[in-house]
Amino acid sequence: MEHIVILGNGISGITAARHIRKLSDKKITVVSAETEYFFSRTALMYVYMGHMKFEHTQPYENWFWKKNKINLKQGKVIQIQGAQNMLIFDNGETLSFDKLIVATGSKPNKFGWPGQDGKGVLGLYHKQDLETLEKVAPNNTVCKRAVIVGGGLIGIELAEMLRSRDIPVTFLVREKNFWDSVLPAGESEVINRHIRNHHIDLRLNTNLDKILLDDQGAAKGVVIKETQEVIECSVVGLTAGVSPNIQFLKDSDIETNRGVLVDDHLRTNIPSIYAIGDCAEQRTAIGNRNPVEAVWYTGRMMGEVVAQTLCGKPMKYKPGHWFNSAKFLDIEYQTYGWVFAKPKEHEKHFHWRHSDDTKCITINYNKDSLQFIGINTFGIRLRHEVFDRWLTQKKDVYYVIENLREANFDPEFYAHYEAEIKTAFKASHTVHTLHTN
């Protein structure tokens, strides 16, 4: 019986394991150094906030794995011997495989800041990070202030977490506006204001110079690069993005760049070894997608695809229309298709914002053909299925504006904004209306 070993029990690895089990009787072993059971990484924040207990982040009951004959092995792999199809663990144990799926995820970025390895300095990615945070920042008596470095999705989540325990937070963001490498300015500015409404000390255009440590090696403050201002704090959250967690592969014969290099079938240079999820890097980028996609959904999709390939139905990783979601404190965000921070050539943005400053949308379309390219939505839920269909059918922006109600996914009885959006769109597009008539 073929033995498939999956390295990593995150969403990618577990999705692959589940689908391989559905399709075959192969022996499956999932190896993890982090936790015994699969949990939802994106839900770790809710454990610290007291919304859930850790066990609630586990999508399957503990009996599930045995019942489905998915072997779970806890251990840290330090080396992969591709030629011998062998894994070597830090305690000297070995495990041989017929096929290996590397799904080891990401690790937080550190950019060589002085003091970055001090006590109280942490990223927020692994379960162990959460445990550390619980120790260094249980409340605002132990942690009188925390400084977060890096204005992305994890940064704002960490800020929300700390604020849930009334810990004062200073949030250092290198960019002009929050996450403005991804979000158009109008949206970034809404989030800037929303962050400040939550009593978070947001510092834009601000870089970290160094982290100050006390004589016991614990963080006692940070220095701002631009002003050399010192901010006293006992916790420093490093949330300046993540990168593939593959340093243990550096000496192996598996080809890597930023991530493990894979072809369109998610295969590495060694035929029996595949890589999926955050740690994989496409040799050729797919459409507008980043060659390394560190997103829950793409990890899941790669798991779905690689299972087919390993079970005798070779499939290319050919994801459909881009989509993503996040939540910024109280404001939900969804995106379908592509909306870039700045319109590309031939693209135009239509931006609408509600007067309460917690809801807005941006529609990206081709200004020549009027084809709809993508939408960002804040504070209004939209239907994935409808936008996926409209993108496939290449609907134009007028169609989307006219039929926006069909795509609404807010709970029943919520106020609707389609009419207001339509009016705003018409007011700013009279020339086009004449043109198409």
Place this chain on the structure above:
Amino acid sequence: MKYTEHNLSLTGGNPPKSLTTSQKFAVVLGLTGLGIFILAITNYNFPNKSMWLAAALTAITSGIIWFSLAAYSHKTEGIKNDGVWFKSIANRGVWAWILGVVLTGFYIVLYFYPQFLGLRNEGDNTGLVGLFDPLSKILSGNPASQWFVYGTLYTIAILAFGFKFFLKYKHNRYEKLRTISVMFFQLAFAFLIPEFMARLNSDSFSLPYYDLKNIWPLNYYNFEQYRVDSFISAGSIGTGLLIFGIASIFIITPILTYKYGKRWYCSWVCGCGGLAETAGDPFRHLSDKSQTAWKIERWVVHSVVVFVTIMTTAVVHSYLGNDSSKYWLTKDLFLIGVGTLLTLVFALVMLFKRKELAKDAVYGAIGYFTLIIVLLALHFFGSDGNLFFFEAEKLRASYGFMIGAIFSGVVGTGFYPIFGNRVWCRFGCPMAAILGFQQRLFSRFRITTNGGQCISCGNCSTYCEMGIDVRAYAQKGENIVRSSCVGCGICSAVCPRGVLKLENDSMNGRINSNEILLGNDVDLMDYVNQGK
């Protein structure tokens, strides 16, 4: 880790969970109101009962309102579950057990020892019941009973904690409207209207106490002899109410459940649901989500349906006559009617919905045949009002004791802080089971999953008061069509990614199991999802 240890020893290193000063005062105010009741129970003789009763009710109500304002009024709109699992009362800690014991004790006294509350069959009420006499006299003209005391406190709980829930979900119109609805139905239908109806009663005209929204089989005693006699003797109004009672379960309920799912009742109208959604809301996350609990739930709740059907049939059968010339509905005609109805439902489900019920068909058949055997037994051996060796009245009394009192009251509400706020609705309520059966098979209601957007975080499952593992469906891109869902809408509210939406739509494609979620390769989706 010297650094952290040092700090931990100073502070205990716990997350913040204590009440604000303002909330502490609010709790004291509310407890003062309850303290007046305790004094009344110890038979302290209040000089001016109306005034002390008003003071007690005002203190309790304003204590809850003050507490709620202190908790939510200064906060931004959004989900307010910070620290839920850190609080002793919300996480089965010492306070939860104390509250559970107090509530359970209260229910035991209420159901079985009302004399301790001051109920007197002869002479004036004393104690707590006596304290409520003035209010009861204003409303119905009669002295209070333990049920009037309970009804008043129940209504205040729904109104005051409803206000709290309203503030907590001030950003969510579905939750706000639903809460106004349960507050209205409790105040008007459960509390005021029956009291006013009692005012109409005279020596020549008498209606039984009737909460119009309380439908059989939740209202298991609605067709007992004394009530039916009373309805019939009250002329056209009484007959109208009797017909309304029958139409409620056989006509009105099926239509509304088809259109909106059982939520129209369970989380918008029902009094049990009303209390669970308001006073019970802080305990909703304590429901058991395991598959084992789901198995137990299905066995227990459907057994209650069978039990209540047998009990009601036997009771009605016991007081009907044999002579069709005296009254058209005879014992035999009634049994034939019940048997025909059951057979019709069973046959229709087996004909049209067998596929959807593949695994449960056997259990349905067991239930059906049990009922038919009982009907036959009644026919052959039940002429003296017995079912096998039990008198119908004994059956009724044991149902009332085990289900009506112990299950719905003592366990159902007393154990809120331990098992969550919907234990009765989930494991015990026969009405919920019947509506759920229809919701599962013949309703436009579902919770739609938004394509591939689920991140398996677990907030939906955690905050499902009915113990449904919502995430198990959402992460498969599958709509949630479950008989137990009461449509409270909290899964949708707490979802951080906008994945869940309660809605009424076409029956087609309502159940949409997917192996591969939306967003992946369309060829792969077609191959796997249609190829199976």
